[in-house]
Amino acid sequence: MADTWFDRRTYRWDQWDPAALLEAKRAAGVRVSVVIPALDEAATVGDVAGRIHDAFVGDSGLVDELLVIDSGSTDDTARLAAQAGATVQHLADIRPDLGSHRGKGEAIWKAQFVATGDVLVFVDADLTEWGTHFVTGLLGPLLTDPSVTLVKGFYERPYREGALDDPDGGGRATELVARPALALLRPELTHVVQPLAGEWAVRRAALAAHRVPVGYGVDLAALVDVADAEGIDAIAQVDLGRRAHSHQPLRALGAMSVQLLAAMMSRAGRAPDADEATLRQFRSFEGAFVALQQDVDLTERPPFAEVDR
Known part of the structure; x- marks a missing residue:
């Protein structure tokens, strides 16, 4: 039996024509901000920001604002993003009185202080195989259906490393952590194809109503929070085709997984006891196992709507 x-x-990106979306946007009277969180992505951020700017900012009018939130890059990320047409905001300079955390979720939370859009579209900065239709695909349900609050993108995700080229091997944290956690704690969300997709769009007011994990848990938390607050029918997903990006080393996925599990635990009423967890991993070195230890930030920022501005 088909799932209702x-x-x-569930949609495809090519169901919406950019001109028709522009008409729908004007009829709805909303502003659109595209936000690109970035940290040391000089190799790709110029392409991502530049293509979105050329396609949708300016004469097109579909995107009112293109922001890159630079989380303290030490390379040319900020310069190249600005050169491509984006407005660059440095994370530490946004509400410095509130301090700063390192992480994608922190960039998304702080973006709310500087973005002016009623609809926020998030796009990762490290994309290497993608298209500007990502933006129109994500905007489609939000601009044409007022009952939709959150749109998640999904796509084929190849994994490439050295000679390995696995067309379906991307999304290791999705398969090993996010899907099992949803199966156990939020089975109604197991039909979301890419729960950790970095490409998603949301109505600003909905994002502002919820806590935001400062790290990698942000994409999953937003999905669960909107489902809990408004029901699963407030969520749509759009097939964006194919997406490739840089990959984290396997050990780096450990910290990401801790943050994902913490976000799910918190939303299941079992929040971690502290804002930090110690992750201990082991590596063989000269015949002995050496412990590698790192502290993982589990901080969740309060709802933006509750922050004194």
């Missing part, structure tokens, strides 16, 4: 939500709320 999947049939009703």
